[in-house]
Amino acid sequence: MPTVLKAGLAVTLGLLGYLGYRTAVSASFFKVKAVDVAGATRASREDIRAEVLRLSNAGAWQSDLEVIAKELRGMPWVRDAVVTRVLPDGLRVRVTEREPRVIARTSGGKLIWVDEDGVSLGAATPGEEDFFIRGVEEGAGESARRANRERMGVALELKAGLDKAGLSKRVSEIDVGDLSDVRVHLTAADAGTQVALGRQDYVKRFRQAITKLDEKGRVQNGQCVSYIDMTTGRNAIFGLRACAEGAAAPAPPAAAAAEDAPRETAPARQTQSAPARAARTPRPESRRARPEGATRPKTEATPQTAGASRPRRAVP
Numbered sequence: 554m555p556t557v558l559k560a561g562l563a564v565t566l567g568l569l570g571y572l573g574y575r576t577a578v579s580a581s582f583f584k585v586k587a588v589d590v591a592g593a594t595r596a597s598r599e600d601i602r603a604e605v606l607r608l609s610n611a612g613a614w615q616s617d618l619e620v621i622a623k624e625l626r627g628m629p630w631v632r633d634a635v636v637t638r639v640l641p642d643g644l645r646v647r648v649t650e651r652e653p654r655v656i657a658r659t660s661g662g663k664l665i666w667v668d669e670d671g672v673s674l675g676a677a678t679p680g681e682e683d684f685f686i687r688g689v690e691e692g693a694g695e696s697a698r699r700a701n702r703e704r705m706g707v708a709l710e711l712k713a714g715l716d717k718a719g720l721s722k723r724v725s726e727i728d729v730g731d732l733s734d735v736r737v738h739l740t741a742a743d744a745g746t747q748v749a750l751g752r753q754d755y756v757k758r759f760r761q762a763i764t765k766l767d768e769k770g771r772v773q774n775g776q777c778v779s780y781i782d783m784t785t786g787r788n789a790i791f792g793l794r795a796c797a798e799g800a801a802a803p804a805p806p807a808a809a810a811a812e813d814a815p816r817e818t819a820p821a822r823q824t825q826s827a828p829a830r831a832a833r834t835p836r837p838e839s840r841r842a843r844p845e846g847a848t849r850p851k852t853e854a855t856p857q858t859a860g861a862s863r864p865r866r867a868v869p
């Protein structure tokens with residue numbers, strides 16, 4: 554009997570303790586009243602506080618902090634968030650923000666800032682020297698984010714190399730939609746010309762292409778350069794098209810070596826099916842966005858001269 558009584562007493566005391574604990578942690582004493590937010594400069598502190606209060610109905614003691622942090626990471630500008638308790642009635646949030654790295658052009662033609670993961674950070678107003686990237690997926694799923702991280706890695710590597718080599722001013726747009734066929738669209742006097750870089754050695758190949766273009770000129774044998782294929786990594790293969798009527802036609806340079814002989818059609822993609830090649834070759838020329846009400850840009854057949862000034866870049 555003493556053993557049974559002792560066991561019963563222990564169970565009773567345990568039950569009372571548990572009920573007392575549940576009552577205590579669910580009492581208004583632990584209801585979240587204060588949310589401290591640190592590290593947010595671009596992200597809205599008020600929006601973060603409102604989201605934390607919405608997700609912490611269970612009180613400071615019982616709220617799932619990891620669930621709150623995960624929800625905060627989906628907010629604009631928030632790259633990471635760490636949530637801790639400040640008993641009895643507070644939560645503390647430490648935010649790591651996303652940094653705008655480059656301007657991207659969406660499929661709808663809008664210009665937006667994106668970070669190194671390709672996450673949209675809002676509308677962008679480009680400067681005179683900014684060029685754009687395109688090909689970033691606009692979906693919000695995890696697979697899209699993984700693909701965008703890879704694309705952004707290539708875009709940022711190429712951008713850093715172009716900046717270091719002083720070649721950024723020659724670039725209008727970088728297309729990373731297909732990482733086996735990265736392309737760069739040129740600007741200024743070379744607007745309408747694209748350089749196919751393939752899947753590696755992007756900066757080295759681009760520098761070689763520009764050197765060859767400067768040696769040979771934009772107009773060769775009465776035709777204008779449409780593209781430069783550097784995908785082999787060895788020789789620059791020029792693609793030509795008829796120049797617009799009245800375009801400048803300087804004397805052709807000395808005959809090029811056989812491996813540099815121009816071709817009239819764009820190179821075939823070895824990694825894509827025939828329909829895909831037909832859809833991407835040749836690609837539409839990159840155009841600078843212009844402010845609403847500005848003169849409509851000229852078509853690809855617009856005459857270009859070696860002394861043409863660099864077009865201004867502006868938000869559509």
